[in-house]
Amino acid sequence: MSIRQRLYPESGQVAGLVEHCHHARFVFNIGLEQRSMWRRDKHLRGPLSVPRVNAASQMRELAQLRAGTDWLRAGSSSVQQAALRDLDRAFMNFFAGRAKYPRFKRRSDREGSFVVRDLSVRRLNRKWGEVAVPKIGRVRFRISREWAQITCASSARVTHKNGRWHVAFTIPAPARFEPGTGPAVGIDRGVANTLALSDGHMLQAPSLTKFEQARFLRLQQRLARQQKDSQRRGKTLEALVVLRGRLENRRADWVEQTTTALACTHSVVAVEDLRIRNMVRRPKPKPAPGNPGVFLPNGARAKAGLNRAILASVWGRFLIRLEHKMPEGTLLRVDPRNTSLTCAVCGHCAHGNRESQAVFQCQSCEYTAHADTNAALVILDRALNTTTAAGHAVPGRARPVTAGNANQLAA
Incomplete structure (x- = not known):
């Protein structure tokens, strides 16, 4: 370390x-x-x-x-x-x-x-x-x-x-934190809300302020018009460096404080086993059939914006630092498939359950909750109700959460 x-x-x-x-x-x-x-x-x-x-x-x-x-x-x-x-x-x-x-x-x-x-x-x-x-x-x-x-x-x-x-x-690797005495918690990582906890808390990774974002955009536009190796270009790069350094420091501080608080508070933390590198890949080109050299729209611009949002959420750095601080066997990774579409009460999975980014309403039992909080409850349920090995939850059919113990998991 x-x-x-x-x-x-x-x-x-x-x-x-x-x-x-x-x-x-x-x-x-x-x-x-x-x-x-x-x-x-x-x-x-x-x-x-x-x-x-x-x-x-x-x-x-x-x-x-x-x-x-x-x-x-x-x-x-x-x-x-x-x-x-x-x-x-x-x-x-x-x-x-x-x-x-x-x-x-x-x-x-x-x-x-x-x-x-x-x-x-x-x-x-x-x-x-x-x-x-x-x-x-x-x-x-x-x-x-x-x-x-x-x-x-x-x-x-x-x-x-x-x-x-x-x-x-x-230096030698420090000792991990002592196991927390608080309840187990599930964490859903997202873009609109960086971290959604199963107890209802929402955590957001810091970013530049609106004024700093506007200044950053102006500096980038100015940089695109300047000649390479010129003195004015060097001054513009120095101004951009200040903003990037400020953002890097904020994110690093947020990751350290958040992971320390989670490791000291909760006895078990469950997260999705996401493949972030695969999630931020650019879409493949779509050649036009019967027209060599011509390509159809493949949503590359929208995917690029989503990739930037994922990388700005520092999912990978957060999980690495949390793994460094949690005791062995207390950080569980579960299968991420359909966690946002599965009801935390009855286990019903359907695309119609999620009405929007923030609203979840089960079509079977009419259970309503914030979509990210519901996903965090599903993640926690999968971790606690499947056999574990070496800190990883083995993918399997999790026991549905009943209406009686949904609040217990959230607590």
Whole structure:
């Protein structure tokens, strides 16, 4: 696990930090290109004609490259070697199926990072500390965590994003929270209401204010008219970075506070086992029959708006942090099929049950409730009335909730 602290470099140290980011990005990209060329051409030259490219061979070649390149030699070898380790870890995650194929890092991304392996920290006072960065010296950072957590860190990563510098200390994973004593709760994740709890509470992820949204739109329109690499374009990008950073901080704070409150309050939390990556895929093109090269409308624009709303709701980050904090076996994932169409009282499932986005009225028993609250009750019922294994609810036919115990589940 990592804990992030805000870094406050002096004016003379910023150039050195930026140069470290450039070195790490360059070494990562050239190492990625070397591995891609080896994989791409090995069927032509034979797998045994050229030694396999791996982290060890690239470390040796990096030393030769530094000897012949003044720009790289002026930087830190530990920072550049750490970039190759990041590349090797990215390929390991790719082959294990945990991530996509590594991509090149662009300078135009206006963000970067590098690793500090030989970590040395020093405390100045109650609020400020210093971390030693190779070739730069000690850089001040703001202390917002317990100092004992920082001193037990094994390494750190310096990041530059949204115009701010941070240092993330790698620490051992903390212990999970103690099981809550409150009732079990079901959570329905949505777009209109980010989180709908089975007890009737609605939680909404924060966003930019109306004034900030209008300013963001104006800045984007201005950016589209400006020339690349111009000074005015750079100022517009800096203004956009401020708004993006503000939004990122609000969402991160909301996720942490919400997941902590749920983990400390409820003994069991049930959520839908959603495949978010599949939900935000773009729709497939619809070729016009008998007319090659012509495509029919496929709702791509409306789907793009829905995808943005799903990503803005931070469903994935919320579930990851909740899983980190909940004790083992208390976070249950259930089959999400037809949870919004099933009645929480009689179990009747039909498309006509949901009259609108917010209104649910069962056609069989005439039970009426908020649609999201009803879905959260169905999710909770599926979790409590199916056998569980390793924190996952096995999909199955859940016992219908009776009119007598519907209120008990909501409580």
